[in-house]
Amino acid sequence: MSTDTFREQPFRRVVWLMPAAFALHIVEENAGGFPVWATNVLGGRFNNVDFAFNNAAFLTILVGLTVWVSKSGSRRASLLIAWSSGNIFWDGLFHVLTTAYFNRYSPGLITSSVLYLPISLVIGTATLRSQALTVKALLGALASGLGILVFVIWYGLFHFAI
Secondary structure, eight states: OOOOOTTHHHHHHHTTHHHHHHHHHHHHHHHHTHHHHHHHHHOOOOOHHHHHHHHHHHHHHHHHHHHHHHHHOOHHHHHHHHHHHHHHHHHHHHHHHHHHHHTSOOTTHHHIIIIIHHHHHHHHHHHHHTTSSOHHHHHHHHHHHHHHHHHHHHHHHHTTOO
């Protein structure tokens, strides 16, 4: 018998949207040639091996966090899943803004704008409604999601160049 309150159940289910959206996003980025785009348009150095490794690692982490939060509902797990939601939110904005700035399709634009941005809002709302996190903790997770995206771009594309 579940010990979830009625309020916690939707949050524990809705978090599964993130790994599903991320998997579709990987497919779109791969089909669109994201490594070549990142190298040619952003001026970084990114290849298919790095792309596969980075995405496999993050998908594994994301599925693990999703299992953890959906089974335990712990505050730490909720904070980490909100951090992941913040990361995909900023990645969604990255694709929208780079497409607009460079006037060129950023591989991942469709899934990030159609899935990432709305799912991030749904996760944030569910996090607050379930009382898994406070507003302050959720905003901190959103801000740290931006930090991790910047770090991933810095190490993944620019290999820590300053």
